Amino acid sequence: xxxxxxxxxxxxxxxxxxxxxxxxxxxxxxxxxxxxxxxxxxxxxxxxxxxxxxxxxxxxxxxxxxxxxxxxxxxxxxxxxxxxxxxxxxxxxxxxxxxxxxxxxxxxxxxxxxxxxxxxxxxxxxxxxxxxxxxxxxxxxxxxxxxxxxxxxxxxxxxxxxxxxxxxxxxxxxxxxxxxxxxxxxxxxxxxxxxxxxxxxxxxxxxxxxxxxxx
Ligand code: AMP
Numbered sequence: 631x632x633x634x635x636x637x638x639x640x641x642x643x644x645x646x647x648x649x650x651x652x653x654x655x656x657x658x659x660x661x662x663x664x665x666x667x668x669x670x671x672x673x674x675x676x677x678x679x680x681x682x683x684x685x686x687x688x689x690x691x692x693x694x695x696x697x698x699x700x701x702x703x704x705x706x707x708x709x710x711x712x713x714x715x716x717x718x719x720x721x722x723x724x725x726x727x728x729x730x731x732x733x734x735x736x737x738x739x740x741x742x743x744x745x746x747x748x749x750x751x752x753x754x755x756x757x758x759x760x761x762x763x764x765x766x767x768x769x770x771x772x773x774x775x776x777x778x779x780x781x782x783x784x785x786x787x788x789x790x791x792x793x794x795x796x797x798x799x800x801x802x803x804x805x806x807x808x809x810x811x812x813x814x815x816x817x818x819x820x821x822x823x824x825x826x827x828x829x830x831x832x833x834x835x836x837x838x839x840x841x842x843x844x845x
Contacts, residue, residue: 631656631843632735634713636814637743637829639803640750645832646743646839647714653840656710659701661694661718670763684793686802688810691721699729719810723817740818741839742826747804749830754800762787 631654635643647658665683668676675693682689698716701707717723730737753770760767760782767784769776776782776789794803818824825842829835 631710631712632737633711633839634717634737634740634818635715635743636740636811636818637745638747638750638807638811639800640754641743641745642753642829642832642835643714643743646741646829646835647712649832649836650712650839653836653845654710656712657706658712658714659698659707659716660714661697661716662714664697664701665689684799686794686799686806688718688806691719691725694718694722695725695729698726702729702733702735717814720813720817723814727821737823738843739825740814740821740823742815742818742824743829743835744826745829750804751800754795755797757791757795758789759792760785760787761790 631650633650635647637643644658644660644662647660650656651658665676665679669680669683670676675697678693679689694716702711717726752772756771756773758769758771758776758780760769760776762782762785765782765785765787767782767789769782769789777786780789781787782789793799815824815826827835827838
């Protein structure tokens with residue numbers, strides 16, 4: 631499959647993308663994951679991206695397009711790809727359209743994950759991540775808590791809130807989504823590529839997407 635996943639932070643794009651990769655060998659391409667790895671590795675890209683990410687702001691379009699132009703031409707994309715967190719702005723969507731035309735790649739469709747705002751806020755503020763780089767287990771303080779002292783159940787390291795999951799950064803990410811990314815819904819509607827799914831359970835959403843793909 632060749633699809634784009636659109637949705638607010640916390641809408642479940644990452645979870646849905648992972649479940650979809652198990653289905654037909656398509657790769658998940660998450661610009662957020664690529665950037666977080668670069669920050670951790672301390673590369674030039676990571677050093678440039680970190681301050682934007684910590685504030686919950688978007689990284690400049692030019693940096694993202696350089697990453698994606700290279701990534702979409704890697705051999706593992708030949709079986710298909712699921713774009714998770716990209717494009718995030720109208721200029722990125724316009725550049726992507728040109729890039730796909732140049733590479734003779736056609737998208738199946740664009741998935742818009744529609745999740746109520748209170749569900750999103752709850753998911754984002756209750757997430758905790760193990761600070762051990764080799765583990766990075768993800769917890770939810772309500773539904774899947776770490777140990778009572780806040781340590782990881784797998785490796786006993788501390789679990790923390792991601793820098794961009796403090797209340798201030800979350801509010802900023804949601805505002806950024808509304809102003810910069812939500813307009814992509816109209817963009818892809820005009821392109822005739824948009825399919826919106828009310829998404830409360832990732833498993834149900836994945837089943838609906840597979841059905842739309844004719845699988
Ligand atoms: P995510 O994990 O997708 O929520 O991304 C985490 C952070 O990485 C975002 O808050 C942005 O700072 C940055 N980021 C990820 N994808 C993009 C993108 N396509 N354009 C600009 N910034 C991005």
